[in-house]
Amino acid sequence: MNPQVVVSKKLLSDIGRWVYVLEQLYMIHTRDLVKGYRGQEVATPVLINVNIDVGDGEFVAVAGPSGSGKSTLFNILGLLEAPDAGSVVFRGRDVGGLGESERLALRRGHIAYVFRQFNLVDELSVAENVELPLLYLKMKRAERRERLEEALGRFGLGHISRRFPRQLSGLQQQMTALARATVFQPKLLLADEPTGNLNSAGGSAVMEALSAINEAGTTLVLFTNSMQEAQKARRIIQLFDGHVVTDHAHT
Amino acid sequence: MRILNFIKTFFRNILLHSGFSLLTLFGLSIGIAMSLLVLIYVYYESNYDRHWSDTEQIYRLYSYGEISGEAIRSAVTPQPLASVAAGSEGVEAAARLVPGARKLVAGSFNRSLESGFFYADPEFFEIFDLTFLEGDPHSALRDSAAVVLTRTTALRLFGEEKVKGALLTVEDSSVFRVSAVVEDIPANSHFSFDFLASWPEVEARLRKHPGDERAGMIDNWLHLNSYTYVKVNARADVAKLGRAVAERTSHEVEEQVAASFSGRGEEEGRIAIDFGLQPVSAVHLHSQLDNEPKDRASALYLYIFTAIAIFILLVTAVNFMNLTTAKAARRYKEVAVRKYFGAGRRMLILQFLTEAVAFSFLALFLALVLVEWLLPVFNAMFQIRMSVSGFIREPDTIWILVLTMSLGVLSGSYPALFFSGLKPWSALTGSMRVSRLGLVLRGLLISFQTSLALVLLVLTLGMAWQLHHLQGTFHGFQEDHALVVEWGGTDAQGLLDLKEGLLQRSEVAKVGLAEFVPGDDPTVVSFRWEGDSARVLLLALNYVDEGFFEALGAELVAGRWSRLSRDSSETAEVVVSASALRLLGQSGDQQQFLEMIGGRSSARDYRFKIVGVVADISFAGIKEEPRPMVFVLDREAARSEHLVIRLNNSPEGDAVVQEVWRELAPGRAMHYSSLEEVKAGFYSEEQRFARIAVVFALLALVLLLFGLIGMSAFLLQYHQKQLFIRKVLSAGFKDLLAYSLRDYWWFLGGGMAVGLPAAAFVLQFWLAGFSRIFTLPYYAYVFPIFLMLVLAFVVAWITGGREIRKVVDS
Known part of the structure; x- marks a missing residue:
């Protein structure tokens, strides 16, 4: 674990006095997280009392079989969905009571996502797909151009930047997705089975790229059902039937 | 950038x-194009007479009052009214305008029978600022025998535009000098003329007939015959002006009534004529008067059309939402x-929203191309002259942009x-799922569009049915193998010679002469029935010859046709129409006499004995009750202006008539039409609206088509998951198609169930304007339903079939 230590100001309720305390600051952490889905007749619990701490700059793998609650946890850590109970704190801020627009403001420019299905916009070229997040950050044209060039270069996409997703191989598509995810230098990258649609060579290339991204300073949470991939992380959280089964560092 | x-x-x-x-x-x-066309039409109709400068200061005087309980509301006024108006406070200028009869007019290049011959006071151009190509407005109508031509008329008769000073021969007898040439009267003006001659000509022509009522017209307050216009100054109080005119004229009218109906005491109080003012820009849409110089339009139709335009846009927008x-x-x-x-x-x-707006503008561009392309078709169809350029200019361009923008925002919302x-x-x-509510809303839209299309289709069929049967009804004349030919008001001997000449030919069966023929608006004159001397009766008066009824194919109901007596001491015989007889309340006692009121010359011309009753001859179609009419025999064709020619069933009939005409009336242009055409002309306005209804019905079908495509596409997506499940359970192509589109048929059926009674109601509403109604048979309701079901089935088969095949083949 690599939590940052910060000084924060707190009100002591019993004596009504402000004191300064030392606190550990995580990139994101959850406390007693509960989430379920209500069908028409039965409610299905998906996450039960999940406590996860992800420190700044960490590479954490969340491993578990289908149905273990990975996707739901992905959405909650990605600030896309709110839990039914418990708290989620992103960079020191409790996001529990926040509305959609406030969550969006926290997400924008800070959290990036990579998916198994790549999810590139078919109507946009490689360069335009990569540039997309910058458009929503109201960035100046010159700066956008600079970041774009840099991202395309980093993932070896320069020569195919004008192509459309349907003209690309699976690996090229995932590399484009990685470029898109990192072009705005996010604090946190959530990757949902990013190698699931690739062959083993492609998978390794993507895992290497992800490691490089993490080494460059971005906190990385990898969701996977492959223990082999999970081994690449420095810490593995195992999820089973909505419970955290193990959470241990790995070297 | 993001945009x-x-x-x-x-x-x-x-x-x-x-x-x-x-x-x-x-x-x-299509939606934008159609609503633009409708809006251009509404714009055209609602901008009548707005092109004059100071148009809000121009008013027309009209007459209203009553004679024996019958209300008079007429656009024409007595001739002396203009001078009274001119002398009133706040009036800058007053002028009369009076239409002349159709005339044979000759220029240096061409000669033709012209119907647009009008007369006006010199002040006319102070009120209406026409563009002068030659000559000047102040002097154009000052001289007697001066005439102003429009540009097109100058070109037609002289072959050039600059013809000031040229001579114009009218009816081969009188000569006018062209004093000015003006630009053509804008089509959306409530009057239109080709020639405007100076006023002294009117008086000169009227004075040619001393002793008869035509000479009396000049100073007669009870003779309504000319249009009177005034231009008031910008600060004038029009209500006050109206009161002043009423005050100054009431005395004159009273005196005239006393003089014309002298010695008949008690009924004078029941004859009253007053004059009112109406803004000239309100004439076309809001005037409810008789004797208008041109056909009016109803403001109600414009409101309906505007509503339809907005409605088309709404449906278009919703269809867009549906499809996207x-x-x-x-x-x-x-x-x-x-x-x-x-x-x-x-x-x-x-x-x-950006996408939808961009889409709208793209559609607007296509729509403008469509409009440009369709406008000539529309103009021909609706007999109007609209143009895109007249409509699309500031600030209307801005309106179109605003409208398109709103349409985009609306449809993108x-x-x-x-x-x-x-x-x-x-x-x-x-795992996204569209709510059931979305399905229901879309379905209701389909129901609504179905109802609308059904209403319009039934209405269209109902209109066609009614018009077809109306035209098949006996109108008081036999329209086959009969021609009516215009002669004009001069050269009675020439007319008699022509009649004789025509009768020599074996192709011609019968020839009759008349002052008015079907299609004309006959003069209405006040009569008194001796059996009921207290009542003044308004009857149309038509001078005809002895051959008229048989040439026309009229039907004698009672008595016999009238005969001209050589003995001048005998009372003249007349035939009256069946409706006139009803008005007289005649009970078989034929010893009573009918007397024309206001007669000044010999009693022989004003006192008649009824010898026969003719079935009502329709002069304007049988939409309305027939106008009671008296047919007086015309001596020596003095008043006759038309020939009615009945031909034997011979293919050369028309050619023979033309040949005789060329021989006996050389150089005189022949203007004729068949009675069939005349009859069709009675219903041209209804035909016009029937055609508009056809266009809207087709449009409604097209919109419904888009709605159905959107609905089936939506349903297939809505049920997609279920389709795969059912496919796995070995459901076939037809099962899947039937399953996914079952809601589609429900909403369609619902729309029809509502549309059917609505259609019957709307049709009844339209039919209420007719005095005779032909009920639409039930199969006319079945046919549109069948048509829509076929359409719906084809859409389901094509769009649904394709998607289902994908599911089946996957």
Whole structure:
């Protein structure tokens, strides 16, 4: 674990006095997280009392079989969905009571996502797909151009930047997705089975790229059902039937 | 920058899914084009007489009052009224305008029978500022025998525009000097003329007949024959002016009544004529007067049309929403990705609105091309002269842009809210589900469009049925193998010679002469019935010859046709129409006499004995009750202006008539029409609206088609998951198609169930304006239903079939 230590100001309720305390600051952490889905007749619990701490700059793998609650946890850590109970704190801020627009403001420019299905916009070229997040950050044209060039270069996409997703191989598509995810230098990258649609060579290339991204300073949470991939992380959280089964560092 | 990105994505989307996008675009274009056409028409009709400068200061005087309980509301006024108006406070100028009869007019280049010959006071051009190509407005009508031509008329008769000073020969007898040439009267003016001659000519012509009522017209307050216009100054109080005119004229009218009806005491009080003022710009749409110089339009129709235009736009917008969201799944991924990477709800709304607006403008462009292309067709169809250039100019351009913008925003609003509200992860994983409410709303839209299309189709059929049967009804004359030919008011001997000449030919069966023939608006004159001397009766008066009734094919109901007596001491015989007889309340006692009021010359011309009754001859169609008419025998063709020619069934009939005409009336242009054409002309206005209804009905069908395509596409997407499940359970192609589209048929059927009684109601409403109604048979209701079902089935088979086959083959 690599939590940052910060000084924060707190009100002591019993004596009504402000004191300064030392606190550990995580990139994101959850406390007693509960989430379920209500069908028409039965409610299905998906996450039960999940406590996860992800420190700044960490590479954490969340491993578990289908149905273990990975996707739901992905959405909650990605600030896309709110839990039914418990708290989620992103960079020191409790996001529990926040509305959609406030969550969006926290997400924008800070959290990036990579998916198994790549999810590139078919109507946009490689360069335009990569540039997309910058458009929503109201960035100046010159700066956008600079970041774009840099991202395309980093993932070896320069020569195919004008192509459309349907003209690309699976690996090229995932590399484009990685470029898109990192072009705005996010604090946190959530990757949902990013190698699931690739062959083993492609998978390794993507895992290497992800490691490089993490080494460059971005906190990385990898969701996977492959223990082999999970081994690449420095810490593995195992999820089973909505419970955290193990959470241990790995070297 | 972002906007550009949106538009880029939008166009790539169109290209990527070109079939469906083109369909959507086409639907939108048609909707915009149709509503633009309707709006151009509304604009054209509502801008009548707005082109005069100071048009709000121009008023027309009209007459109203009553004679024996019968109300008079007429656009024409007595001739002395203008001078009274001119002398009133606040009036800058007053002028009379009076239409002349059709005349044979000759210029240096051409001669023809002209109907647009009018006379006016010199002040006419102070009121109406026409553009002068030659001559000047102040002197143009000052001299007697001066005539002003419009540009087109100058070209027609002289072959050039600059013809000031040239001589114009009228009826081979009188000569006018062209004093000015003006630009053609704008088509949307309530009057239209080709020639405008100076006023002294009117008086000179009237004075030619001393002793008869025509000479009396000059100073007679009870003779309504000319249009009177005034231009008031900008600060004038029009209500006060109206009171002043009323005050100054009432005495004159009273005196005239006393003089004309002298010694008849008690009924004088029942004859009253007053004069009112109406703004000239209100004439076309809001005037409710008789004797208008041109056909009026009803403001109600314009309100209906405006409502239809707005309605078309609404349906178009909703269809657009339907079509864009029906294939929503295609864009789920894009929306989800944008959301993941920082697009807020507002940004997505902006994106989809931008797309819809861009789409609208693209559609507007196509629509303008369509309008430009369709306008000549519309003009021909509705007999008007509209132009895009007259409509599309500032500030109307701005209106079109605002309208298109609003249409874009309106049609984009639902897709925007729909897409921006998607949960990104469920959109990506495909667990998205459209609510049942969305389905119901779309379904209701389909029901509504179905009802509308059904109403319009039934209405169209009902109109066609009614008009077809109306025209098949006996109108008091036999319209086959009969011609009416115009002669004009001069050269009675020439007319008699022509009649004789025609009768020599074996192809001609019968020839009659008349002052008025069907299609004309006969003069109405006051009569008194000796059996009921207290009542003044308003009857149309037509001078005819002895051959008229048989040439026309009229039907004698009672008595015999009248004969001209050589003995001048005998009372003249007349035939009256059946409705005139009803008005007289005649009970078989034929010893009583009918007397024309206001007679000044010999009693012989004013006192008649009824010898026969003719079935009502329709002069304007049988929409309305027939006008009671008295047919007086015309001696020596003095008043006759038309020939009625009955031909034997010979293919050369027309040619023979023309040949005789050329021989006996050389150089005189022949203006004739068959009685069949005359009869069709009675219903031209109804035909026009029937044609408009056809266009709207077809449009409603096209819009319904788009609605059905959208609905079936939506339903297939809505049921997609179920389709796969059923396929796995070995459901066949037909089972799947029937399953996925079952709601489609429910909503269609619902629309028809509501539409059917609505259609019957609307049709009854339209039919209420007719005095005779032909009930539409039941199969006319079945046919549109059948047509729509076939349409719906084809749409289901094609759009549904394709998607289902994909499911089956997957």
